[in-house]
Amino acid sequence: MIEQLKAPGKYMQGTGIMKDLAKHVVTYGRKALYLLADRDVDLIKERIDRSYQCYQSYQSDQGYQSYHRNQSYQRYLGENESSLINNGNKDEIVHDTYCYEMFKGECDNEEISRIVDIVKKQGIEVIVGIGSGKLHDTTKAVGFYANIPVAIVPTIVASDAPCSSMSVINTKEGCFDHYLYLKHNPDLVFVDIDFIIQAPARLLVAGMGDALSTYFEARACQQSNCLLPNGSKSSDVAYYLSKLCLESLYQYGVQAKEDVINHISSIAVEKIVEANTLLSGVGFESGGLAAAHAINDGMSRIESCNHRLHGEKVAFATLVQLVLEREYEKCSTSDRNKNVDSKSHSQKEIEEVLEFCVQVGLPVTLEEMGLTSGDRDTLQRIAEYSLLDNEPMHHMGFIVTEDMIIQAMLEVDCIGKGK
């Protein structure tokens, strides 16, 4: 049996660590390109500049001579480079340069090619993506095609994507096009809690929703002994990381949400950032996905669910997976031994997950998902999509039918309404 553990080369997390970013980025390459989004761009540029100043001071303290420039891309290309290199003391000078490039907003082939061209023309040695979602996917894809190291700096933790070795490539219009499987995970994932506590709490909560499914999906993959898309089996390490992820959510989730609402950095926030990003990221990639993400994929194709973030859909879908498992256990137990009641354990689990969702504000009813119990056609479409050949529903250890999925969604709605 082949097990595999995929993880970022280095994961760093802390409050106020942006000042140390340059110190770490330069270990991957001396010419860095920072890919930025419009949101808070001035603040982020200021923090990058400050990190290079801190690095410069650090080098001075260490007795190094260094030069740093903070220039626009065009200026960076100018004659300054040669004048520095040709000053006759090349061996004594450490050149650490950086520049910015604005992300145009869509992770499509055109945008990736545009940035790859810049990287190649300018001899960029490391790319750093500061932001979220599509910007990170673009950064990772550029690193892949240009064959340079990648650093990811999340400003929100609404999903477990930052650590993964995959990019979602869209069409120019923003529709899903394909998954790009990368050679390896980002070289560096660098999370400054200061960004996270300034972002809306809903994003942190959505990240908890994505992290909530990780243990249950890894467990399903372990039980079914299925092959994951990379050809390996669900690994024990990932399984135990996902278990730790769930424990962190239960222990710190409510407090972390409260602290982010009040923009407070705390142990609880740190634990949840780690759970949402590292534990869930490594957990899902090496532990495997199952029904929860398949049902999420089904809901993602339904327009009325569009108001929900990925992690919010995954949370609801996690409950659906647990009901499916309970129903399966019920049938198989009654076949084997009618005196044994294995329902109690799975029912308790469903109640714990439901309670957690309600406490942190994740959706637990069809209405909250933008669906209705009477609209059976839409539920049917979700079930159909989630059962497509390429969906991880097939990692469940038993046959799942459209009708079972619909019934499970209705049941989650029913128990969710009771809360």
Ligand SMILES: [Zn+2]
């Ligand atoms: Zn996910």
